[in-house]
Amino acid sequence: xxxxxxxxxxxxxxxxxxxAGTGVLASRxxxxxxxxxxxxxxxxxxxxxxxxxxxxxxxxxxxxxxVSFDVVTKKRDELVDLLQEWTAAAARMTQGKDAGTFGAxxxxxxxxxxxxxxxxxxxxxxxxxxxxxxxxxxxxxxGLAAKKPxxxxxxxKFPGDALLPEISGxxxxxxxxxxxxxxxxxxxxxxxxxxxxxxxxxxxxLGFGRxxxxxxAQATPRNLMGFKDxxxxxxxxxxxxxGQQLWVAPGDGPAWMTGGSYMVTRKIRMNIETWDRAPLSxxxxxxxxxxGEGAPxxxxxxxxxxxxxxxGADGEPAIAMDAHVRLAxxxxxxxxxxxxxxxxxxxxxxxxxxxxxxxxxxxxxxDPRKQFVPIQMELARKDLLNEYIKHVSSALxxxxxGLRDAGDYWGxxxxx
Amino acid sequence: xxxxxxxxxxxxxxxxxxxxSSTTSDGGDTSARTAGKPGKxxxxxxxxxxxxxxxxxxxxxxxxxxxxxxxxxTEFYVYAAGxxxxxxxxxxxxxxxxxxxxELPAGAYETACKPGMIGKGIRxxxxxxxxxxxxxxxxxxxxxxxxxxxxxKSQTDTLLVKTQEFVDAVKAGDADKAKALYPVARTYxxxxxxxxxxxxxxxxxxxxxxxxxxxxxxWTGFHRIEKDLWVTKDIxxxxxxxxxxxxxxxxxxxxxxxxxxSPLKLATGAKxxxxxxxxxxxxxxxxxxxxxxxxxxxxxxxxxxxxxxALRPVLTERDPALVKSLDExxxxxxxxxxxxxxGDGWKLHxxxxxxxxxxxxxxxxxxxxxxxxxxxxxxx
Numbered sequence: 112x113x114x115x116x117x118x119x120x121x122x123x124x125x126x127x128x129x130x131a132g133t134g135v136l137a138s139r140x141x142x143x144x145x146x147x148x149x150x151x152x153x154x155x156x157x158x159x160x161x162x163x164x165x166x167x168x169x170x171x172x173x174x175x176x177x178v179s180f181d182v183v184t185k186k187r188d189e190l191v192d193l194l195q196e197w198t199a200a201a202a203r204m205t206q207g208k209d210a211g212t213f214g215a216x217x218x219x220x221x222x223x224x225x226x227x228x229x230x231x232x233x234x235x236x237x238x239x240x241x242x243x244x245x246x247x248x249x250x251x252x253x254g255l256a257a258k259k260p261x262x263x264x265x266x267x268k269f270p271g272d273a274l275l276p277e278i279s280g281x282x283x284x285x286x287x288x289x290x291x292x293x294x295x296x297x298x299x300x301x302x303x304x305x306x307x308x309x310x311x312x313x314x315x316x317l318g319f320g321r322x323x324x325x326x327x328a329q330a331t332p333r334n335l336m337g338f339k340d341x342x343x344x345x346x347x348x349x350x351x352x353x354g355q356q357l358w359v360a361p362g363d364g365p366a367w368m369t370g371g372s373y374m375v376t377r378k379i380r381m382n383i384e385t386w387d388r389a390p391l392s393x394x395x396x397x398x399x400x401x402x403g404e405g406a407p408x409x410x411x412x413x414x415x416x417x418x419x420x421x422x423g424a425d426g427e428p429a430i431a432m433d434a435h436v437r438l439a440x441x442x443x444x445x446x447x448x449x450x451x452x453x454x455x456x457x458x459x460x461x462x463x464x465x466x467x468x469x470x471x472x473x474x475x476x477x478d479p480r481k482q483f484v485p486i487q488m489e490l491a492r493k494d495l496l497n498e499y500i501k502h503v504s505s506a507l508x509x510x511x512x513g514l515r516d517a518g519d520y521w522g523x524x525x526x527x
Numbered sequence: 528x529x530x531x532x533x534x535x536x537x538x539x540x541x542x543x544x545x546x547x548s549s550t551t552s553d554g555g556d557t558s559a560r561t562a563g564k565p566g567k568x569x570x571x572x573x574x575x576x577x578x579x580x581x582x583x584x585x586x587x588x589x590x591x592x593x594x595x596x597x598x599x600x601t602e603f604y605v606y607a608a609g610x611x612x613x614x615x616x617x618x619x620x621x622x623x624x625x626x627x628x629x630e631l632p633a634g635a636y637e638t639a640c641k642p643g644m645i646g647k648g649i650r651x652x653x654x655x656x657x658x659x660x661x662x663x664x665x666x667x668x669x670x671x672x673x674x675x676x677x678x679x680k681s682q683t684d685t686l687l688v689k690t691q692e693f694v695d696a697v698k699a700g701d702a703d704k705a706k707a708l709y710p711v712a713r714t715y716x717x718x719x720x721x722x723x724x725x726x727x728x729x730x731x732x733x734x735x736x737x738x739x740x741x742x743x744x745x746w747t748g749f750h751r752i753e754k755d756l757w758v759t760k761d762i763x764x765x766x767x768x769x770x771x772x773x774x775x776x777x778x779x780x781x782x783x784x785x786x787x788x789s790p791l792k793l794a795t796g797a798k799x800x801x802x803x804x805x806x807x808x809x810x811x812x813x814x815x816x817x818x819x820x821x822x823x824x825x826x827x828x829x830x831x832x833x834x835x836x837a838l839r840p841v842l843t844e845r846d847p848a849l850v851k852s853l854d855e856x857x858x859x860x861x862x863x864x865x866x867x868x869x870g871d872g873w874k875l876h877x878x879x880x881x882x883x884x885x886x887x888x889x890x891x892x893x894x895x896x897x898x899x900x901x902x903x904x905x906x907x
Contacts, residue, residue: 268741271739382806385802388798388898462881
């Protein structure tokens with residue numbers, strides 16, 4: 112049985128291992144030599160094992176494929192088996208290998224391949240695969256009710272929510288991020304395939320461009336409104352803040368979540384056409400930042416501290432009382448931060464000549480009840496931006512801590 | 528109901544017309560031009576005629592006395608170029624005589640009666656003679672704000688009347704009548720919505736949709752009653768909600784009429800109305816229970832036209848090509864919408880095909896593009 116590594120099959124993409132030629136062993140040994148948490152180049156792999164799951168503080172990759180599953184099996188053992196299978200496949204794919212051990216072309220001709228093949232020849236591309244468990248998994252089906260963290264309480268209804276149930280919620284989510292969209296899609300597609308009969312895809316979302324930076328080494332990208340997004344984001348380098356704001360600490364709730372983080376997703380449709388007709392001054396007033404540099408209004412550089420007391424020439428606050436940056440700012444919420452990791456999306460058009468586009472917002476935090484919920488409640492009530500956006504999907508997931516090694520698997524502590 | 532539909536449609540139908548005359552809008556100080564002031568000008572309106580006692584006037588203030596001798600409710604307008612409303616009186620029921628005082632600088636105008644309030648109305652030319660005084664830039668802008676203020680006043684006057692009728696029907700438990708009056712009252716609301724929206728606390732009380740309400744907060748206003756009329760089918764407990772609606776409308780009307788209007792606000796308001804159409808009327812979200820979105824659509828379009836018409840003299844001077852483009856696109860949008868008339872009103876949103884909605888959406892996007900340029904021209 113020959114093991115094919117998709118990076119070496121076509122000899123593409125992995126300049127660093129080109130010297131290994133066809134040597135599968137050489138390639139594998141390189142890959143298993145604990146790659147850095149942050150890939151050195153966009154084609155390199157990101158470590159799968161570690162204290163925390165990859166794909167949270169990992170410098171945000173450019174592309175996303177996100178999926179939410181409903182568990183359809185009623186058997187707890189089947190679900191645990193699936194989580195083990197998924198873990199093994201994810202460990203392989205994140206290292207640039209095929210999903211299954213035979214691979215896309217290595218199995219017997221009479222059998223369907225155990226990898227779908229569209230990533231053959233593509234490098235790992237910084238792929239991370241991050242799993243989360245939704246509130247609905249903790250009902251009476253699998254005996255998990257007693258293990259449900261209080262922080263995983265359903266999100267409240269926010270004013271203006273226009274949520275579509277068919278693209279909201281879910282029992283289990285998987286976030287796949289990569290620098291190559293084909294690699295991200297490949298990951299989700301293969302996990303979904305492995306899950307047939309045990310889970311069913313509830314909804315999924317592609318994101319074509321990151322809207323946040325999660326490392327100081329990254330420039331701040333722009334959302335589809337043309338503004339820099341996530342200037343003030345929590346970042347990889349803020350170790351102390353990450354401990355306070357991002358990672359679940361011992362004693363916060365059930366032990367299986369210690370070292371994990373809570374993920375909120377919101378699909379935010381933008382009224383692109385009306386936004387594009389809005390005057391620049393209005394756009395800047397709404398965000399509270401200038402569009403070019405991203406500086407707070409009244410200041411000149413993106414990372415200048417924001418002075419919410421500053422007044423403009425007209426005596427009015429330089430940053431409007433209902434400006435997005437003011438309402439969302441940690442100083443408005445007792446220091447509550449989020450680690451945002453959202454993506455721009457365009458799902459084609461809506462049949463009325465308008466782009467079906469916006470932001471697929473993803474945020475990680477230690478406790479949504481103290482972070483996302485109060486921040487979003489303030490925004491939903493007052494944000495000037497609400498005129499141009501609509502929240503159409505919402506989900507909340509508990510993302511457990513990272514996996515130790517190949518003997519560990521997703522949900523091990525939860526199902527113990 | 529008949530009245531408002533027709534008014535909406537009628538005024539819209541006119542919206543595309545472009546007269547070619549004056550950019551000389553005065554109307555500020557009239558004391559110097561009151562010499563030779565005529566007596567009241569009588570207007571004999573019937574179902575087929577609109578007899579104005581004179582076709583020429585001296586510049587200054589004139590009073591038109593309109594008597595409706597016909598069988599349909601009518602309206603009377605004096606229009607300047609581009610259907611800029613110089614004066615109007617609405618809701619003249621058969622047998623009634625109503626007066627309107629209009630201040631007219633020298634120039635060419637049109638009078639119009641709208642029996643049944645359908646179509647562009649029965650029109651006659653009206654020549655106003657005297658010395659046309661060219662206004663300074665600032666005076667032109669001030670005049671635009673003043674003209675629009677008059678428009679807001681006329682709309683809010685009728686809003687009060689029609690809301691009261693709606694509220695009375697709800698309290699009387701007359702669901703059929705209330706359903707018929709619902710889109711009518713809303714027409715006057717939707718025409719001036721950006722002005723109303725500037726009063727943050729009152730607008731949600733009057734016009735919030737259910738999804739905007741926080742858990743635990745009380746849902747009031749038009750859409751609450753709309754749901755009870757069309758979905759719950761029980762308005763027996765809506766008396767207090769109806770009373771509150773009337774109170775809130777009265778409050779907002781008071782505030783709207785004392786709110787200083789800036790020319791820039793007219794420009795952003797005109798755009799805001801089309802944004803409303805593009806986001807919630809096209810999709811049927813606004814009137815999700817009654818599906819009367821096209822009434823609101825028409826009213827938004829009309830209101831947008833009203834704001835742009837007030838700015839017309841300034842725009843004509845500064846950017847005539849833009850005015851031409853606005854006229855064309857308004858006319859196209861009105862024509863497209865006009866395909867969906869039903870009797871004296873409009874088809875339900877649910878009666879339109881996806882292709883119909885796409886065509887409407889495209890026409891609004893086409894119009895909104897030149898409208899979005901108006902603010903920068905005004906700010907020059």
